Amino acid sequence: MQIFLDMDECITWFVRPALEKMNAAMDEPEHELSWYAAAAKEDIDSRFGGDEFVRGHIDKYDFRLSKPVVELMRRLLGNDLEFWADMPWYPGGLELWNLIKEHKPTILSYPIKQHNSFCSEVGKDMWIRENLGREFAESAIFTDDKSQFAIDEDGSPNILIDDYRGNIDKFKRAGGLTIYYRDMSPEDCLKQLKELLSEYGTD
Numbered sequence: 001m002q003i004f005l006d007m008d009e010c011i012t013w014f015v016r017p018a019l020e021k022m023n024a025a026m027d028e029p030e031h032e033l034s035w036y037a038a039a040a041k042e043d044i045d046s047r048f049g050g051d052e053f054v055r056g057h058i059d060k061y062d063f064r065l066s067k068p069v070v071e072l073m074r075r076l077l078g079n080d081l082e083f084w085a086d087m088p089w090y091p092g093g094l095e096l097w098n099l100i101k102e103h104k105p106t107i108l109s110y111p112i113k114q115h116n117s118f119c120s121e122v123g124k125d126m127w128i129r130e131n132l133g134r135e136f137a138e139s140a141i142f143t144d145d146k147s148q149f150a151i152d153e154d155g156s157p158n159i160l161i162d163d164y165r166g167n168i169d170k171f172k173r174a175g176g177l178t179i180y181y182r183d184m185s186p187e188d189c190l191k192q193l194k195e196l197l198s199e200y201g202t203d
Contacts, residue, residue: 001152001200003193004108004141005100006162007124010181011093015055017083022053022072033075040068061165077120078112084123089131096186097132100161100193107132107140108149108160110167150176159196161189 008014026037043066044050044057056064058073077083107128112120121142128137141149147170152158160171161179168178177200179192 001156001197002149002158003100003103003105004146004149004158004160005105006146006160006164006167006181007107007109007127009090009163010161011090011097012087012124012127013090013093014087015058017087018058018073018077019053019055021076021083022069025072025076026053033072036068036072036075040066040072043068074112079119081119081123081126084120085126085130087127092186096181096189099186099190101132103193103197105136105161107136108146109140109142110144110146111142145170147171147174147176150174156200159193161193 005011022037022040025031025033026041028034028037031037040053040057041051044053044064047066048064053069054064056062057066057069059065109124111118111124124142125137125140128140146160146162146167149158150160150171151174157175157177159177159179160167161181162168162171163181165180165182168180171178177196179189179196181189
C-alpha cells in the first residue's frame with residue numbers, strides 16, 4: 001500500500017496566487033494576454049456577473065466553470081517556472097506535511113502544460129526539493145490521471161489525499177482509498193489516514 005499526496009491546495013497554495021495573477025492580467029490593458037483576459041471576463045460577465053475571477057471559474061466540477069478562464073490560466077501559468085517554484089505553503093500545509101511525512105507519502109500532482117512546456121513540472125520539482133527534500137522530489141509523480149495508481153503492485157488499494165472531488169471519485173472507482181482534503185484540518189486528515197492504515201493492516 002502506498003500513500004499519495006496532492007500538492008495544490010493540500011500543501012501548496014495554487015488557487016489564490018493563480019487568481020491574483022489572472023485578475024492582474026485582466027486589469028492590465030497592455031498585458032500580452034489581454035485578448036484572452038478580455039474573452040474570459042466577457043464570458044463570466046455574460047453568464048454570472050461579477051468583475052473578478054474566482055475558484056469556481058477554473059473548477060470543472062463547478063457550475064461556474066469557464067473555458068475562456070481556464071485557457072487564460074493555462075497560457076498565463078503554463079510557461080511560468082517561477083510561479084510554480086515559488087508557490088507559498090497552503091494554510092495548514094506545513095502542519096499537514098509534518099504530521100504525515102513519517103508515513104513516506106509520494107507526491108502525486110497534476111501538471112499544467114502549455115505548448116508542450118514542462119515548466120509546471122520542473123517548478124514543482126524545485127519546490128519539493130527546496131521544501132520537502134530530495135527524497136520526496138525523486139519519488140514525485142506528475143500526471144493528469146491519478147487513478148492509474150489506485151491499486152498497488154501487490155493488489156492492495158493505495159490511498160490518495162486530494163482536495164479535488166474529481167480526482168477523489170475517479171481514484172475510488174479504480175479501487176483506491178481516499179481522503180477528501182477539503183475543509184478539513186490536518187489533524188483530522190491524519191486521523192483518517194491512521195484509520196485506513198489500521199484497517200488494512202499496514203500500521
